[in-house]
Amino acid sequence: QVQLVQSGAEVKKPGASVKISCEASGYTFTSHSIHWVRQAPGQGLEWVGIIRSSGETTSYSQNLQGRVTVTRDTSTNTAYLELRSLRFEDSAVYYCARRGSGSCDLDYWGQGTLVTVSS
Amino acid sequence: EIVLTQSPGTLSLSPGERATLSCRASQRVSSDYLAWYQQKPGQAPRLLIYGASSRATGIPDRFSGSGSGTDFTLSISRLGPEDFAVYYCQQYGSSPRTFGQGTKVEIK
Numbered sequence: 001q002v003q004l005v006q007s008g009a010e011v012k013k014p015g016a017s018v019k020i021s022c023e024a025s026g027y028t029f030t031s032h033s034i035h036w037v038r039q040a041p042g043q044g045l046e047w048v049g050i051i052r053s054s055g056e057t058t059s060y061s062q063n064l065q066g067r068v069t070v071t072r073d074t075s076t077n078t079a080y081l082e083l084r085s086l087r088f089e090d091s092a093v094y095y096c097a098r099r100g101s102g103s104c105d106l107d108y109w110g111q112g113t114l115v116t117v118s119s
Numbered sequence: 120e121i122v123l124t125q126s127p128g129t130l131s132l133s134p135g136e137r138a139t140l141s142c143r144a145s146q147r148v149s150s151d152y153l154a155w156y157q158q159k160p161g162q163a164p165r166l167l168i169y170g171a172s173s174r175a176t177g178i179p180d181r182f183s184g185s186g187s188g189t190d191f192t193l194s195i196s197r198l199g200p201e202d203f204a205v206y207y208c209q210q211y212g213s214s215p216r217t218f219g220q221g222t223k224v225e226i227k
Contacts, residue, residue: 035216037164045156045164045207045218061215062120095163103170105154105211109163 002026004096004110011116012086019082020113022096029077030055033099035106036070036081038092048094051079086117121146121210125219131227138195140222142208147188149212155184155193158221159204167206168193198224 007021022034036048049060051070058070064083072079079096093112100107122145132138142153151171156164166175168184171191181196195202203226208219 044221045158045209047209047216047218059214097163100166100169100175103150103152103173104175105152105166105169105209106156106164107166107169107175109165112163 002098002108004098004108006094006096006110006113009114009116011118013119014086014088014117016086016117017082017084018086018115019080020094020096020115022079022081022110024077024079024098027098029072030074032101034070034072034079035097035099037095037097037106039095039112040089040092043092046092048081050099053099083115086115088117091115091117120215121148121213121217123208123210123217123219125206125208125222127222128220129223129225131225132198133227134198134200136198138193138198138202138224140193140206140208140224142186142191142193142219144189144191144210146213148191148210151187152210152212153184153186153191154209154211155182156207156209157202157204158207164207195224200226 003025005023033052035050049070067084069082096110097106098108124143126141153171155168158164172184183194205221
């Protein structure tokens with residue numbers, strides 16, 4: 001069965017960087033794009049970025065452009081989200097999600113990784 | 120970017136009642152690439168509907184989506200106790216993909 005398993009919670013200071021992992025299993029990793037979505041405490045969902053199935057194209061939210069990078073390692077079927085120059089407002093649960101086939105959207109999600117930015 | 124506005128913000132209903140949730144886009148959603156997600160506290164979102172009206176795998180047929188262009192609706196024909204949650208619409212036809220602010224369906 002398809003699974004996305006994310007790394008554990010992180011606590012970082014303002015200005016630091018964080019790198020979250022998302023290990024995929026149960027499907028052909030290179031056949032599907034991986035998206036990242038975040039949710040601040042008590043707030044709605046915000047799209048962060050994508051690495052396409054080709055692995056050669058990424059796209060990011062304008063709000064985070066320049067501070068965020070999404071990569072993947074096909075040898076371990078793992079996608080990564082790195083966020084730099086962390087701010088208090090980056091505190092959120094970060095989810096990875098798989099884009100489904102055809103017109104299907106984000107059909108499988110990781111369990112979420114809580115990132116807390118605190119001094 | 121496309122702004123999605125969901126209404127109402129909160130819907131108070133009893134189990135067995137019908138729920139109707141609205142999602143309005145500031146511009147036409149390309150290819151009607153509009154999805155609905157359900158989220159319960161402490162859980163990741165779950166895909167219910169994609170392409171405006173197609174049910175995702177394993178989603179009960181009491182959930183249905185309709186609409187096109189700029190106006191979309193999620194209907195839940197008979198609310199079960201497990202359906203009380205927050206529902207988000209999201210468009211993925213244009214970059215950047217955007218989410219609505221959510222509708223909370225609570226027990227009356």
